Amino acid sequence: QQPVQSPQAVILREGEDAVINCSSSKALYSVHWYRQKHGEAPVFLMILLKGGEQKGHEKISASFNEKKQQSSLYLTASQLSYSGTYFCGTETTPGAGSYQLTFGKGTKLSVIP
Amino acid sequence: GAGVSQSPSNKVTEKGKDVELRCDPISGHTALYWYRQSLGQGLEFLIYFQGNSAPDKSGLPSDRFSAERTGGSVSTLTIQRTQQEDSAVYLCASSLTSGLNEQFFGPGTRLTVL
Numbered sequence: 646q647q648p649v650q651s652p653q654a655v656i657l658r659e660g661e662d663a664v665i666n667c668s669s670s671k672a673l674y675s676v677h678w679y680r681q682k683h684g685e686a687p688v689f690l691m692i693l694l695k696g697g698e699q700k701g702h703e704k705i706s707a708s709f710n711e712k713k714q715q716s717s718l719y720l721t722a723s724q725l726s727y728s729g730t731y732f733c734g735t736e737t738t739p740g741a742g743s744y745q746l747t748f749g750k751g752t753k754l755s756v757i758p
Numbered sequence: 759g760a761g762v763s764q765s766p767s768n769k770v771t772e773k774g775k776d777v778e779l780r781c782d783p784i785s786g787h788t789a790l791y792w793y794r795q796s797l798g799q800g801l802e803f804l805i806y807f808q809g810n811s812a813p814d815k816s817g818l819p820s821d822r823f824s825a826e827r828t829g830g831s832v833s834t835l836t837i838q839r840t841q842q843e844d845s846a847v848y849l850c851a852s853s854l855t856s857g858l859n860e861q862f863f864g865p866g867t868r869l870t871v872l
Contacts, residue, residue, distance in 0.1 A: 647800065675858060686762075686849065686863035687801070694858070732800055745791075745814060746861075748801040 646670050648735045650749035657723045657756050665752045667733030668715040676709050676716040677734040677746055680727075687732060690718075720754070728756045760784070762864035764850050770870045771840055779835045779867045783852030790833050791861060792825055793849045801849065807833065808855075840871045 648669045657663055667676060675694050679687040693709035693716060705727075709716045720727055730753045734746035763782045771777050783790050792804040803817040807827045818824070822840075827833040837844055847868050851861040 677861075679861075686865050688863070689860040692858055692860070734801070745803045745806050745817065746801075747803065748793075750798075750800040 647747055648733055648749040650731075650733060650752050652752060653750070654753040655755070657720075657727075657754065659725060659756055659758055660722050663720045663723060663754060665718040665720075665731050665733075665754070666715060667717070667735070667749055668713075669735050669737070671714065671735075671737045673709070673711065673714055673716075673735050673737060675736045676707075677736070678707055678716075678718055679732045679734065679748075680729045681732065681751070682729040690731075723754075723756045725756050725758065728754055730754070762850055762852050762862050764848075764864040764867050766867060767865065768868045768870075770872065772872050773842060774839055776836065776838045777840055777869065779837075779848050779850075779869070781833045781835070781850030781852075781864060783831065783833070783850070784862055785831075786854070787852035787862070788830065788855055789853045789859070789861075790827060791851045791853075792833070792835050793851065794819075794846045795849055795866070796846045804835070804848075837869075840869075842871050845869055845871045 651666045678690040681687040695711040704721045707718045730751040732748050732751045734748045765780045788809045790807045793801040805825045806814040822838045825835045847866040849866045851863045853859040853861045
């Protein structure tokens with residue numbers, strides 16, 4: 646089942662904050678976040694494991710709420726370089742012989758001066 | 759070191775023709791993934807290879823799609839009798855091992871079926 650990302654798109658001014666959500670109808674084992682700039686390949690941001698783990702990457706952090714089967718990506722004090730499409734990829738069955746990720750449709754983030 | 763490379767970068771073909779897309783993963787990476795990305799859509803999983811294990815083909819949309827990985831390195835995705843709905847960007851990714859590892863994506867092959 647494809648996770649649902651919200652919002653689909655968001656426009657920010659430099660310095661503003663944003664939250665991107667990723668929800669699944671199935672129990673999650675891990676959530677992976679990637680960013681893709683226009684015309685480029687997706688680039689890894691972080692992986693979160695079940696257990697409410699929160700990770701940070703400079704001013705980009707994320708949380709994982711196992712009970713709610715969702716993850717949120719937090720972007721604080723946004724910079725122009727944050728523009729791109731953010732994808733969450735979810736893994737629902739650990740160690741089952743396959744590690745395929747199911748990606749959401751993405752959230753397009755545009756940061757303007 | 760070199761990243762994941764894919765060739766060709768662009769491929770235009772006529773409906774009904776077969777195409778082969780190539781992926782060279784990062785040296786030493788045992789896991790290799792193929793995804794398809796249509797305009798405005800997410801990354802659709804196609805197939806996954808891990809070492810010498812049987813590949814996970816559960817994402818292949820039809821029997822016109824097949825892939826192989828020779829010598830645990832280079833992979834080829836083949837689409838037979840292409841259809842217009844096959845038009846998309848095909849992305850390959852590799853990771854050190856499977857599971858909780860960062861996937862490194864290649865630049866993709868943009869396939870256009872006329």
